[in-house]
Amino acid sequence: MQIPELAIDVSHLVTHYGSRKILDDISFQARQGEIMVIMGGSGSGKSTLLRHLLGLHQPTSGSIRLLGKDITQLNADQMYDLRKNMGVAFQGGALFNSMTVGENVELPLREHARLDENTMRIMSRMKLEVVNLAGFENLMPAELSGGMIKRAALARAIVMDPRLLFFDEPSAGLDPVVSAELDELILILRDAMNMTIVVVTHELESAFKIADRITVLDQGRILMSDTVTAVRASDNPRIQSLLNRTPRNEAINPDEYMERLTREIF
Amino acid sequence: MDIQIEDRLPFKLVRLSGDVDLHSSPRAREAILNALKLKMPLLVELSAVSYMDSSGVASLVEGYQTARKQGLEFGLVAVAQSAMNVLKLARLDKVFPIYDSLDEII
Ligand SMILES: Nc1ncnc2c1ncn2[C@@H]1O[C@H](COP(=O)(O)OP(=O)(O)O)[C@@H](O)[C@H]1O
Ligand SMILES: [Mg+2]
Numbered sequence: 001m002q003i004p005e006l007a008i009d010v011s012h013l014v015t016h017y018g019s020r021k022i023l024d025d026i027s028f029q030a031r032q033g034e035i036m037v038i039m040g041g042s043g044s045g046k047s048t049l050l051r052h053l054l055g056l057h058q059p060t061s062g063s064i065r066l067l068g069k070d071i072t073q074l075n076a077d078q079m080y081d082l083r084k085n086m087g088v089a090f091q092g093g094a095l096f097n098s099m100t101v102g103e104n105v106e107l108p109l110r111e112h113a114r115l116d117e118n119t120m121r122i123m124s125r126m127k128l129e130v131v132n133l134a135g136f137e138n139l140m141p142a143e144l145s146g147g148m149i150k151r152a153a154l155a156r157a158i159v160m161d162p163r164l165l166f167f168d169e170p171s172a173g174l175d176p177v178v179s180a181e182l183d184e185l186i187l188i189l190r191d192a193m194n195m196t197i198v199v200v201t202h203e204l205e206s207a208f209k210i211a212d213r214i215t216v217l218d219q220g221r222i223l224m225s226d227t228v229t230a231v232r233a234s235d236n237p238r239i240q241s242l243l244n245r246t247p248r249n250e251a252i253n254p255d256e257y258m259e260r261l262t263r264e265i266f
Numbered sequence: 267m268d269i270q271i272e273d274r275l276p277f278k279l280v281r282l283s284g285d286v287d288l289h290s291s292p293r294a295r296e297a298i299l300n301a302l303k304l305k306m307p308l309l310v311e312l313s314a315v316s317y318m319d320s321s322g323v324a325s326l327v328e329g330y331q332t333a334r335k336q337g338l339e340f341g342l343v344a345v346a347q348s349a350m351n352v353l354k355l356a357r358l359d360k361v362f363p364i365y366d367s368l369d370e371i372i
Contacts, residue, residue, distance in 0.1 A: 084288070109288075112288070113288040113289075113321070114292070115288065115291070115292060115321055116292060116295060118324075118328050119291070119292070119295060119321055119324045119325060119328065120324075122324035122327050122328060123320045123321060123324045126320060126323070126324065126327075126356040126358070127320070127356075129356050129357070130355055130356055159320070160288070160319075160320075161319045161320050161352065188355070189355075192351050192354055192355040193351055193352075193355060194351075
């Protein structure tokens with residue numbers, strides 16, 4: 001199987017909802033085996049960008065190359081073929097409540113392949129093993145905790161061994177221990193399978209732990225798309241406020257500082 | 267994907283080559299399960315496999331369990347890297363008998 005070096009290559013992407021511009025001149029790349037974290041405040045366009053990467057929306061202009069193919073130019077059959085190489089874990093898990101966990105995990109196999117029932121069952125159980133849900137295949141989603149639902153959704157996303165994995169807000173609504181476990185899993189998947197992984201998150205700690213590169217969105221534009229080290233070192237005030245820390249090298253104005261500390265006291 | 271079946275007494279030897287993926291793995295499964303019907307110990311040789319996905323590994327799992335149920339020896343020989351990645355991810359590298367080469371077992 002031929003794998004282009006750039007697994008994701010987004011170039012000058014522009015998109016509108018109605019007449020409102022939502023994404024403006026977005027360009028970034030991810031190599032095969034890289035973990036790209038997309039960050040940004042609420043409403044900055046993270047989910048919109050993810051939906052475009054998944055081919056769920058057609059942009060106004062620009063190109064989105066996944067595994068060497070520009071998805072804005074593909075027909076439905078070509079997109080269907082490409083989707084076999086793409087796994088998606090949505091924010092809420094998006095499991096079907098009427099199906100068991102195992103049936104949920106098998107779903108992409110039924111959609112995309114013609115395999116023996118035994119093969120599908122073994123494949124889904126192998127992935128439940130990977131996400132530490134061994135033996136849970138016969139439970140219903142309603143019987144799972146929030147963290148377990150995310151892990152089941154991850155098992156479903158990887159059941160076809162995708163080259164590209166997209167993960168929307170893996171840690172949202174989870175306690176720190178459970179979200180750290182998910183971060184660990186994301187790293188294991190990349191290391192074992194050389195998957196290219198796109199994670200949308202606003203959890204800074206998680207982003208720094210898993211990312212090779214971070215793309216920071218601000219009001220639909222890219223503020224920065226660079227390595228973790230470069231993002232950490234950035235002196236852009238908007239990045240700094242996202243990182244929620246004062247730059248170490250920022251000159252302190254003693255009058256302003258004292259005023260901030262003592263306002264309404266003196 | 268190509269399949270070759272040989273006798274390497276006391277074993278039956280199934281050699282897979284090329285891509286063992288969603289498309290081709292049903293044939294690999296069938297070859298392995300059919301070979302086991304001969305009630306001979308089975309080796310699956312994978313040195314010429316260029317790519318193996320989870321569906322291929324699932325077929326190996328089903329073959330191994332079928333062999334175990336009948337008390338037949340079963341082993342993997344010269345496991346290619348992509349197959350090893352899938353095996354390791356599910357910790358199956360600690361479950362299957364795995365040999366580096368045929369010389370090691372025959
Ligand atoms: N379906 C939609 N129709 C119109 N506007 C939308 C729609 N979805 C999102 N938006 C707007 O697009 C902007 C980006 O939203 P979104 O991509 O959801 O941001 P984020 O995921 O970063 O919070 C927001 O201003 C939001 O109100
Ligand atoms: Mg969002």
